[in-house]
Amino acid sequence: MKNMYYSELGKAQVLIEALPYIQKFNNKTVVVKYGGSAMLDPELQMNVIKDVALLKLVGMKPIVVHGGGKEISKWVGLLGKQPQFVEGLRVTDAETMEVAEMVLNKVNKNLVQMMEKLGVRAAGICGKDGSTMHVTRKFVHGQDIGFVGDIDKVNTALIDTLLENDFVPVLAPVGMDDACQPYNVNADDAACAIATAVGAEKLAFLTDIEGVCLDPEDKTTLLSELSLSKAEELISDGFIGGGMLPKLKNCIDAVKNGVSRVHIMDGRVMHCLLLEFFTDRGIGTAIYKEN
């Protein structure tokens, strides 16, 4: 007669296997940088949100930091402007900044909506709310590229309030300077700054690559773990280039500032967050500090 429960029993065993992982991260704060393809494909999007919801429900305190670059370009275009970039950074005049905020807030509240749909309480904020992110104007080799900011101070009062009261904070990468002028902020930088300021246990970057590969063309050279010193060595030896360079530098900063482990993972892999948190087979690359 037990046969009738067979496949259900399998499910129960999977839950039991998750026990030590759930225990390990109980009450820990984790920051998820949500970006790349995982933001565009509706199925992937829902999977990421479900993963975050589960992290919350089994006792962690997730914070989501998201980007919105491709959507911003689309809307800037709709309004008849041509997006411009300097070294990968969007040149942001006042009009572009206005559109950028509108689009980022749209993405932001959309993520909140998906989370609330799953029954998880969420609150969508940007760096202006509670003066969460303070910035200074960024210059690229002395060139003014408009309202693009470098985060120099994080005020965690609002995020702390939300976490303590059981809301998942969802943060759009907009900051303000001393004059309370809004600035566009790189989402990776924002995730890193927030993770450091709240003393997160983990910071996970959902990206469009598998992780750090010694040879970017050859996925079999993926490094599943990377110590701080090794990461710095790879950079100084010139192995790391392209978009991975600033990302890896961010990871190194976060680890140096107290985040236990920073993960670079492929957001296109279904349930990549759960695979990383709740199974033995971690995915992507984990950067950590040697003791």
Next chain:
Amino acid sequence: MKNMYYSELGKAQVLIEALPYIQKFNNKTVVVKYGGSAMLDPELQMNVIKDVALLKLVGMKPIVVHGGGKEISKWVGLLGKQPQFVEGLRVTDAETMEVAEMVLNKVNKNLVQMMEKLGVRAAGICGKDGSTMHVTRKFVHGQDIGFVGDIDKVNTALIDTLLENDFVPVLAPVGMDDACQPYNVNADDAACAIATAVGAEKLAFLTDIEGVCLDPEDKTTLLSELSLSKAEELISDGFIGGGMLPKLKNCIDAVKNGVSRVHIMDGRVMHCLLLEFFTDRGIGTAIYKEN
């Protein structure tokens, strides 16, 4: 020698005169519906925000609910669409809803920014955050006008959390239905529903009229106070029409549901909120319940 302090002394006396008013509203929750011309003129805008900041600093708990109708029309136009209305309600297709949310969030975070600039902690939310406002689809005489919702449930958990932790909640009038589909909501309705749900002491509507006039063409017929029964009588006798009718009905509902006093005031009057709260000369019309 005391002369040199003369004008300063005058200021001190003004502060002292405010004492009993400050005492009266200490720790009380007040909802400010912010709309009309006061949202468009930059000087008026800053004055309203300063007033709200002062209410907060002298011990009240203000909540700001704002609209954004004119801005929405502008952006819908920018994108090449023609705004459509049925009985004053915007026909809201999916595309319009997307733009409406973007614009309302822009307005929302802009108000937050102004408040933070004054050193007051604020958090910009909409009815999606924390599932604060739940709606059902609205039909006008059976006609479907798209994503326009009637509020039928308010969840105050997020607003309560923000108030208790010293943030001023700034709310955009967007709600969700059972399927977590976003809906446009009338801002007056939203202010009324929130004031009722949090048990506000006062609800103040900033409008473009002086208040309730027996003869709308003759401002000398302004009623400075209006009891519930008198208000209902005016309506049943057909004295009230136009945009005032739904607004007054909202006021009546709010008073019936426990808000002590509801004010309709002219948002174009500089510091109208302070005049109402801190001086003997109330402005506009106050609707109240007879004992």
Next chain:
Amino acid sequence: MKNMYYSELGKAQVLIEALPYIQKFNNKTVVVKYGGSAMLDPELQMNVIKDVALLKLVGMKPIVVHGGGKEISKWVGLLGKQPQFVEGLRVTDAETMEVAEMVLNKVNKNLVQMMEKLGVRAAGICGKDGSTMHVTRKFVHGQDIGFVGDIDKVNTALIDTLLENDFVPVLAPVGMDDACQPYNVNADDAACAIATAVGAEKLAFLTDIEGVCLDPEDKTTLLSELSLSKAEELISDGFIGGGMLPKLKNCIDAVKNGVSRVHIMDGRVMHCLLLEFFTDRGIGTAIYKEN
């Protein structure tokens, strides 16, 4: 390449499927009456404890109430006495009571030990600690059967303290009368009294039968749900007999006193608690109140 994650992905999907169930029982108190074969077989025992640990970790507040009948008989025998029963109740002289307490505490602390091994904080108490269970002497048709008590009052102060401070209370069925004389208590009665007193959401009896069958000889007559009125009808019509009769009466009492659902399930089924709580296929019989 995604293939290498295949079985892990399956696991992630199982976790995601559990999401709505985890949500449903979040922060709810559940009482597990642990007895029968599930206490004797070491593998079953470990499975039950793991299930309880998982309930705790995903946000519920489990309380375990256990029996120990067979162990008591064994130790009474080791000391050269012959166990005696009147209508299924152990005749309990002073010497037997001493042994019963020793054995029950041994079982109790052993369960605590298993839970601590899984990293879950537990505290083993009996009804004497904090005067948790107060009893009066029980008579069977006027016959004195010794230190066997009927629970007439539950003091939840100690259990509440433990739950609020994140400990799983594990309770041995011993109570005290007015003179603080210890008494043996039926474990089913104890589970029922505790569940009622703490206002538990669920009470689950782990037994050696599949649930309530219309024909005990024919397992295909298992009733998966049973309303209060139907349960009372079955009893008055004489369908229920044997050991099931007092158990079902207990269930009825618990539901009448506010426990939402009471489950009779087969403790020999691996992970029966998880199957019941986290999958669509409930097992055993659920007794509930019609609205």
Next chain:
Amino acid sequence: MKNMYYSELGKAQVLIEALPYIQKFNNKTVVVKYGGSAMLDPELQMNVIKDVALLKLVGMKPIVVHGGGKEISKWVGLLGKQPQFVEGLRVTDAETMEVAEMVLNKVNKNLVQMMEKLGVRAAGICGKDGSTMHVTRKFVHGQDIGFVGDIDKVNTALIDTLLENDFVPVLAPVGMDDACQPYNVNADDAACAIATAVGAEKLAFLTDIEGVCLDPEDKTTLLSELSLSKAEELISDGFIGGGMLPKLKNCIDAVKNGVSRVHIMDGRVMHCLLLEFFTDRGIGTAIYKEN
């Protein structure tokens, strides 16, 4: 039409101008030493109390420390005794001490009464309550002048309790020694000791002089600000004499012990506290620590 609001609008603007000051002192503890003519003139008295009430209502935590020298002399006289002083200190035999306590408590409860009349909750204590002020006997050049004490320990438990529960503590300058014998204490010393012990942001002395003048005969030599080192220099150079000397030494001590700014101001100026706290034109002399 706006004309009718004109003077009211002026008032509103005054309130708005106070905004940054209110913000600056929000939740800060300030000690007001209340003495001199401001205690004798009923109108001045009411103005000081109103000022303190306003400080409380806009979010500060004021503590009032008062003297009562002239009243004590009056009552000692009424009872047929001749007040005696050694270097400005009252020779205090047992009988005089009894009268002093009675008079100080009368003044104390009278201030409480005035504050309660304004709707501000206050509690009148002396250094005996909660053993708030511990003293040792003071000798003047070896001469015993009776029950005059030097404060050597402050127990802030009662004051903290009152502040946390929204009462304004009003303190009479009476202390006790090891044997719990009451002693008269100089009110300036008491204010200074209390401000230091509670870590006050500000300490304001209401006196009968304009502040520190380089030439006491020439009010145009008033110093509006005075750094610690400059104050010490003035003393060592012999510029400071008379009653100002001990007062300035007290100020220096307070600043050295952590009080941010100490003010000596003319209590005869109407609303001097508000002028100092809420306008740009500070009055009197502020002693502060250079960074």
Next chain:
Amino acid sequence: MKNMYYSELGKAQVLIEALPYIQKFNNKTVVVKYGGSAMLDPELQMNVIKDVALLKLVGMKPIVVHGGGKEISKWVGLLGKQPQFVEGLRVTDAETMEVAEMVLNKVNKNLVQMMEKLGVRAAGICGKDGSTMHVTRKFVHGQDIGFVGDIDKVNTALIDTLLENDFVPVLAPVGMDDACQPYNVNADDAACAIATAVGAEKLAFLTDIEGVCLDPEDKTTLLSELSLSKAEELISDGFIGGGMLPKLKNCIDAVKNGVSRVHIMDGRVMHCLLLEFFTDRGIGTAIYKEN
């Protein structure tokens, strides 16, 4: 060898005997009306204070309400006035009121001092502090007797704050009317009003008589217990007269308003409070409500 401990052992046994009494009153609020000879004799005074200190230390929450009639008369006399009474109530002109307050505060702070000397934290307040006692002017058969008030409202906020923070409140019988004018209040009335407002478990009147005697001339007719109905019967039958009548009426009021037991006891008996609270032999008369 145990002999050397003999008398110490006796002491230990006394402590053990107090165990059930300590338990019974643990965390209970008790009001002690302190007056009569026990206030004048220094040895009795210290004994009463020690008793109150012990009540506090073994876990009760005592509140002391004191009188001061004889002292007031003495000081009024010292100032050359003749005390006047109408039906036992002091005719209180403005000057007398000023002296009365001074004297009552002197007595008040003296009791605080004695308690602090025993290491018990105390705070001396009157009905003005925190607007604890609100009164209306009392008239005797229409005759105005000055500032003598009837308590009509008690605000327990300050007393609650003190009790919760481990201070013993010591209260002088002064109240204020709507205009915050101070009034003299009968201390028995004050004790009764406070006991009722805080929901005291016990109210003990220390008086100069043994208790209620059927024949005031014959102490053997002392009633050790008196039910509400019996007390009312005694009054209506004319058995009770003199100063006992208002006191007994107060007791009846207190019991009717929720105080469990009210005691009238002889304050001249050493340690009368301890005898009443900690031994089987209650003293004086206890008024209680029949179930």
Next chain:
Amino acid sequence: MKNMYYSELGKAQVLIEALPYIQKFNNKTVVVKYGGSAMLDPELQMNVIKDVALLKLVGMKPIVVHGGGKEISKWVGLLGKQPQFVEGLRVTDAETMEVAEMVLNKVNKNLVQMMEKLGVRAAGICGKDGSTMHVTRKFVHGQDIGFVGDIDKVNTALIDTLLENDFVPVLAPVGMDDACQPYNVNADDAACAIATAVGAEKLAFLTDIEGVCLDPEDKTTLLSELSLSKAEELISDGFIGGGMLPKLKNCIDAVKNGVSRVHIMDGRVMHCLLLEFFTDRGIGTAIYKEN
């Protein structure tokens, strides 16, 4: 007439004499190691429990740690085994460990029962509950003596929870190693480890000797106080031997680790704890740290 109160008055005076002692230990944590004859004689047992109850009721936070050696031997014998010891430590095979736990829990819950009978809330735990005591296996000169453990870590979470919620923790000396295997622990060691971990003010060992005597045969050589350095000197000079040696070493450890005073006293003296805590005549030997 006062004569009739005479003996009661004497009792009141004893209570008053205890006042300063009660004050001194108010809110302090004290650990009582309960063992020896005081555990076997029913009258002594009840006296010790009454003493502990009184400590609790007058405001201390007692923790009881008990042994059970003689009872364990009895039950091991009942089951037909011969107790074995190596250097005073019980050789503990699996079967003996099982019996030891049963007996210790029996003793444990019996003490709880006695305390509850006196109306004091108690909770019986062992080192397994809440993983309170972690041990490593003990070897005697390299010889394995079975499940006998050395405490190397104390987790005070459960004890803290119980103390904060007004329960008296009663602890049986059983610990667990890394594998959650239970181990027998020396009760003196357990008391010492717990007292150190919770930062107890006092640790009192109830033993069968008067205290530390310079000549164990001559009770007149009893040392009533012993400084740390003197105690270490006595040991190094070889004055201390037998069972006193490990006990004294434990005392020294406890004092070195922050326990203010450790007492070795004769548990056979009636109310020895009260004599020590509440009278001037301390009993036994107190070990303390010189300043």
